[in-house]
Amino acid sequence: MIDDSRPIYVQIAERIENDIIEGGLLEESQVPSTNQFASFYQINPATAGKGVNLLVDQGILYKKRGVGMFVATGAREKLIKKRRELFFEQYVVSMIHEAEKLGITREELTKMIQKGDKIDE
Amino acid sequence: MNKVIEVNHLTKSYGHHTVVHDVNFSLEAGKIYGLLGRNGAGKTTVMKMITAQLFPTSGEIKVFGENLYENRSVLNQVCFIKESQKYPDIFRIADVLDLCSSFFPNWDREYADSLIEDFxxxxKRRIKKLSRGMLSSVGIVVGLASRAPLTIFDEPYLGLDAVARSIFYDRLLEDYGTHPRTIILSTHLIDEVSKMLEHVLVIDDGRLMINEEAEAIRRRAFSVAGPSKKVDAFTVGRETLSREAIGGMAQAIVMGDLNSKTRSQAKELGLEINPVSMQQLIIHLTNHNSQRKAAINQ
Structure with a gap:
């Protein structure tokens, strides 16, 4: 659920992004309303609206007057590109730092990643 | 923005004892406000004054731009749900609802009935035969179904279990979404309500200590934890609210925004950084200590 780690509206935006990336929300489909988000996460509707607007500003969502919010065409590709750029900084850098702290060599690290592949299969 | 309440230099004294000191604030239409603070801080006194149940010693209060006292057209727009609302002994729940329908212009009987079912x-039971929790639920039904443009809940949940409180939060947000109005929630269950609040007022010792957007309060402080020496190295020159140590480890709550520069400084020292919840922050700020007060007034 929503936690205190980052602003709530940012977390709402990220949840919508994840839903689009994972295919739960398809392009050109309607996004739940601000009030629905507010009820579901028990947050203030203005905060939910701020999260939705963040994605409108980025061209991920767009508004159909009198109907509601929809996922823009090309939104998924755009989001994946953005997340890939963040991946290195968010995951790889911190992993290497932790590995260095624990004295894990690059070879061991590579082996672990290969081992991780099997978990997914 | 439309002002629902404007309070200027509000003061309330009983003899030499001043319980509300020169409080100033204004509330805008259509927002959910939190009025927070410790027991005895003066929250209820402020709410009683803005609902004309108590005269201020000095200062000015305008509700919907008008004076309150003996002003029925304003008072009908206000619904105040108190912690222990008294009703005439012979009243049944049904009588309370009937009375509400004649008092509140926006009263929605159907909605009240659906809430009665939810809770x-x-x-048909007499009010005096109700359990503590049921009595609180009656207050919540009245507060929601009145749809008053200014609705105030003062610790509305004495005796309510977590399930009933959760129903209250759900219904409140749903109905607020479809019928926006100004809501003031006064509570010490800060963790439960903090995410629903748009703006927060904190009263401490009769004074207004914080009057800020909820999101801004969340960015006011963070905690760092790690080896004592490194925590101390980090907190030098920073406003520190608290510091606790156990063995060689320490944890400190530090005022300030957690920007990327601060974050990387802490990371270099190998310190763990965590957010501070609104409840934790308010506990630390209202835990009397002059040093802490200095930190707030920065």
Whole structure:
């Protein structure tokens, strides 16, 4: 659920992004309303609206007057590109730092990643 | 923005004892406000004054731009749900609802009935035979179904279990979404309500200590934890609210925004950084200590 780690509206935006990336929300489909988000996460509707607007500003969502919010065409590709750029900084850098702290060599690290592949299969 | 309440230099004294000191604030239409603070801080006194149940010693209060006292057209726009609302002994729940329908212009009987079902209230039972939790639920039904442009809940949940409180939060947000109005929630269950609040007022010792957007309060402080020496190295020159140590480890709550520069400084020292919840922050700020007060007034 929503936690205190980052602003709530940012977390709402990220949840919508994840839903689009994972295919739960398809392009050109309607996004739940601000009030629905507010009820579901028990947050203030203005905060939910701020999260939705963040994605409108980025061209991920767009508004159909009198109907509601929809996922823009090309939104998924755009989001994946953005997340890939963040991946290195968010995951790889911190992993290497932790590995260095624990004295894990690059070879061991590579082996672990290969081992991780099997978990997914 | 439309001002629903404007309070200027509000003061309340009983003899030499001043319980509300020169409080100033204004509330805008259509927002959910939190009025927070410790027991005895003066929250209820402020709410009683803005609902004309108590005269201020000095200062000015305008509600919907008008004076309150003996002003029925304003008072009908206000619904105040108190912690222990008294009703005439012979009243049944049904009588309370009937009275509300004649008092509140926006009263929605159908909605009240659906809430009665949600809270499983026995409408024909006399008020004095209700359990503490049921009595609180009656207050919540009245507060929601009145749809008053200014609705105030003062610790509305004495005796309510977590399930009933959760129903209250759900219904409140749903109905607020479709019928926006100004809501003031006064509570010490800060963790439960903090995410629903748009703006927060904190009263401490009769004074207004914080009057800020909820999101801004969340960015006011963070905690760092790690080896004592490194925590101390980090907190030098920073406003520190608290510091606790156990063995060689320490944890400190530090005022300030957690920007990327601060974050990387802490990371270099190998310190763990965590957010501070609104409840934790308010506990630390209102835990009397002059040093802490200095930190707030920065």
């Amino acid at each position: 499983r209230l026995p409408v």
